[in-house]
Amino acid sequence: MDGTANETTKEFDLGELLGGNVTSVVEKLPDLGDGALAKLRELEVAGGNRATLLTAIDQAVAGRVKPKEGEAAGNKPVDQADGEATFTKSQVDELLAQQQAAHEQAIKVAVANARKEKPVTPKATPVAKPITLSDSKDGPALVALAGQSSIVFADVDDVPIATLPKLAFGPGDYEPAGDRVKLKRDVEFPVTLPETQIASAFLLDEKGVASGKAELVMPFGVGGGRSSKLPAGTLSFAGAGAFAAAA
Numbered sequence: 001m002d003g004t005a006n007e008t009t010k011e012f013d014l015g016e017l018l019g020g021n022v023t024s025v026v027e028k029l030p031d032l033g034d035g036a037l038a039k040l041r042e043l044e045v046a047g048g049n050r051a052t053l054l055t056a057i058d059q060a061v062a063g064r065v066k067p068k069e070g071e072a073a074g075n076k077p078v079d080q081a082d083g084e085a086t087f088t089k090s091q092v093d094e095l096l097a098q099q100q101a102a103h104e105q106a107i108k109v110a111v112a113n114a115r116k117e118k119p120v121t122p123k124a125t126p127v128a129k130p131i132t133l134s135d136s137k138d139g140p141a142l143v144a145l146a147g148q149s150s151i152v153f154a155d156v157d158d159v160p161i162a163t164l165p166k167l168a169f170g171p172g173d174y175e176p177a178g179d180r181v182k183l184k185r186d187v188e189f190p191v192t193l194p195e196t197q198i199a200s201a202f203l204l205d206e207k208g209v210a211s212g213k214a215e216l217v218m219p220f221g222v223g224g225g226r227s228s229k230l231p232a233g234t235l236s237f238a239g240a241g242a243f244a245a246a247a
Contacts (some may be wrong), residue, residue, distance in 0.1 A: 014040050022053045026092050029060040037061055052095050100223065130158040131202050131210050133240035140203045140212025140237040141181040144174040148206040151183070151235070156199040156219060163223070165193050166204075180238045187230040196222025203237045212237030 003219065012025045017025055025040075030041060041057045042051065125220040131154055134135040143149050152160050154172045181203070197219035203212035 012036070014043055018043055018047060022050060022056070022091065022096065023092050027089065029056065030145040032060075034064070048062055052099070056092065063204055082238065115246065121246045122195070128159045128162065130154075130160075131160060131213075133202075133213055134209045134211055135240045136206065136211065137211070138211055139179065139181075139239040140175075141176045141179075143203060143205045143211040144169075144181045145171045145176070146205075147171040149155045149211075150208075151187075152202050152204060153198045154200045154202060155197060158202075160199060160202075161198065163194055163195050163196060164189075164198070171232065177236065178216065180236050180240065182237075183214075184232050184235050185234040187235070189228045191223065191225050191227050193223030197221055201235050201237075213243065214238070 012028060012032065017028060018040070029037065037057055037060060041054060044053055044057070048221075131152065147170055149169065151169065153164045154160050167187065169183065170187060173183060175182045175184050199216060199219045201214045201216075202210040203214070205211055214237045216234070220228070220230065
């Protein structure tokens with residue numbers, strides 16, 4: 001140190017000093033010399049770049065008075081003491097309070113704007129409708145023997161089971177039985193299907209209209225890692241008239 005009035009008599013680790021809050025750093029500014037203040041400002045710009053602290057450093061530098069020519073450093077008036085800062089603690093506290101108030105106001109505005117926005121309503125998952133039998137004169141036997149029919153499996157509420165594929169069979173796979181028609185083929189279900197319960201099957205024409213329904217005595221479990229099969233003749237399809245009479 002060369003003994004000039006604007007050099008500090010205390011040594012600080014400037015990096016460690018900048019690790020504190022603005023108030024703690026401002027309190028140490030009077031103890032720093034001009035060179036240390038300049039280095040401190042350089043480090044703050046490259047690091048946190050806090051506007052409040054940079055203003056305090058600039059005011060601390062501007063508030064220092066160089067000694068008159070021939071005036072000893074130790075004989076300066078008290079109000080011109082080395083490193084005197086014009087940025088008081090109360091001023092720093094006021095600036096911090098203003099920043100906090102502005103931050104809280106910004107949060108209030110953001111919350112108010114969010115409340116004004118209409119909430120996004122999640123799309124409802126489509127619900128499958130139960131299959132209903134057609135009262136057309138084209139009964140299940142006629143549809144099955146026409147050669148353009150398919151079979152869909154349903155649960156106890158007659159809702160089609162989406163995990164089970166629609167099956168197609170030819171006219172030779174059916175056998176008329178009075179006012180009904182039977183499927184002469186076994187129906188095997190893959191073990192990889194999700195476990196589910198079959199309660200009925202519907203015979204659909206080429207347009208997807210249900211002309212016949214085959215009810216199982218009790219729900220039949222398929223999939224879920226187990227092998228399952230409906231033997232030939234199990235599915236016997238009747239038209240809407242048969243079920244209306246039963247009701």
